[in-house]
Amino acid sequence: MEWEEWKPFYLRIVREMGYSVEEDRRAAELLRALLLEGDEYILRDELAAVVEKRAYVFGCGPSLETALRRFDFSDGTLIAADGATSALLERDMVPDIIVSDLDGRIPDLKLANDRGAFMAVHAHGDNVDKLSAYVPLFSRVLGTTQTEPLDIVYNFGGFTDGDRAAFLAEELGAREIVLVGFDFGETVGRWSKPGLREHAPIWESKRKKLEFAKELLEWLGKNGRARINYLTL
Helix, strand or coil: CCHHHHHHHHHHHHHHHCCCHHHHHHHHHHHHHHHHHHCCECCHHHHHCCCCCEEEEECCCCCHHHHHHHCCCCCCEEEEECCHHHHHHHCCCCCCEEEECCCCCHHHHHHHHHCCCEEEEEECCCCHHHHHHHHHHCCCEEEEECCCCCCCEECCCCCCHHHHHHHHHHHCCCCEEEEECCCCCCEECCCCCCCCCCCEECCHHHHHHHHHHHHHHHHHHHHCCCEEEECCC
């Protein structure tokens, strides 16, 4: 998704969710500065080399636990949306790529990164403090933003970690994207927030985010090159 295609979605999200475009831009500039300072960043083509024709994108829905127990995912690239990293690690699986706005369990993200996972770290106006605190901890980092892209900070489209991971897989060359743990129901998986110990009833802001995520995934399915499939149990 090009910026001009993403921009109408973004402006509607900002309006409905009450976000600040200027704060998002400030976060993107900060992420760029942190990546340049640490010199641990990677570019689009470097990450594209990791992505196979089939990509499994793991969300944090309640069905993720059962899916990881029942299915073999060794025939594709493993892309974890933030907190789903913790679920994979529980099964002794290390994702190839983690897509995160640093809202998951940082020790688990760091452990997976140390074991070889690439990081696609996302900047937005609400995670400026986390960017400053945690980006220097990671290596092999691709920067992303939800506003205008910068030279080393990309915008491939997508809003939540989960749908943004699918847009990333599409951009990097996957031809089949299998969505795992994307439930869009009334229950939030326990990996969605570090403070959750059990699955929890959905809250209103989360509901709005998932509605946008579902809409964007439908757009990607119609307009992208990759075939989008939901893993059903």
